[in-house]
Amino acid sequence: MPELPEVEITRRQISPKMVGRTIRSVRTTKPSYFFLTPPRELERRLTGRRVDSLSRHGKYLIAVLDDTSRLFLHLGMTGQLFTASARSVRLLSTTRGGALTPEKQDAFAPDIHTHLALGFEDESEDVLFRDVRKFGKVRWLPGGASDPRLDKLGPDALTVTGPLLFAATRTRKTALKTVLLDQEVIAGVGNIYADEALFRAKIRPSRIARTLTRKESNLLADEIRAVLLRSIETGGSSISDYVQPDGSDGAYQNERRVYARKGEACYVCGTLIKRIVLAARSTHYCPKCQK
DNA sequence: CGTTACACCTGAGGGC
């Protein structure tokens, strides 16, 4: 579900709920591969720690704690962070309707898909991590420790440059889109924004990566940054189930030009948008606009 | 080394 823009919006909204606060309680569900650090250890390591910062690299969120240890989170396909009160308002108002009474808010409990709940000493709102498919990840890292998942990441996609893309594509015979999705090349681009950036750059997703010219690399890098920044501005893409941590929908889905528009008319030329499969991912493009 | 196929998990929606 979430790509760089959705993760960045999550960071901006959750940061004020965590940073500067000390964790008093940690509640978890049973062990699963969602927990790279086992739940009981997580509870032990986090309790009593103050959160000093919350940053993002690609699709990862990284909290630095006051003992220099770190907590990293990945939202996977269906992960979402939110606070107890904001979410309770949304759930209750959408499932039952009507005005919220204090009783209804108190009655809210995270559902079975809420795998991590952090409570704070100042009794501010709990921060909750819900993830239906459990493709998300949470891991605690001791101070100074590294993690291969983080170490392998390429530069954040908001900083991508033409020369970097040009260099990264020289030895690759695979489809250009596959390279954009490779988090070791650039971190943060996923299926939606790969398709959207390629449309804006007028390049076919199936183009053999190594045939990209310097000029095209520059243009594509510009469009990647532009589409990500625009999506952040508009609150991200709420296509099937992504909502912002405050419960509101993003609006970038309304500015999509190709993603999930198979069979619809291209806004530029009217040609019908095609859907193909590349690297086992649904891929959308305009056969006329993208060469 | 580069590339692809598949696995992980749950739920929604379409066809019958």
Place this chain on the structure above:
DNA sequence: TGCCCTCAGGTGTAAC
């Protein structure tokens, strides 16, 4: 209503 199929914003690993 139920069953079966496909699809979904991601990524690690095995196998070619």
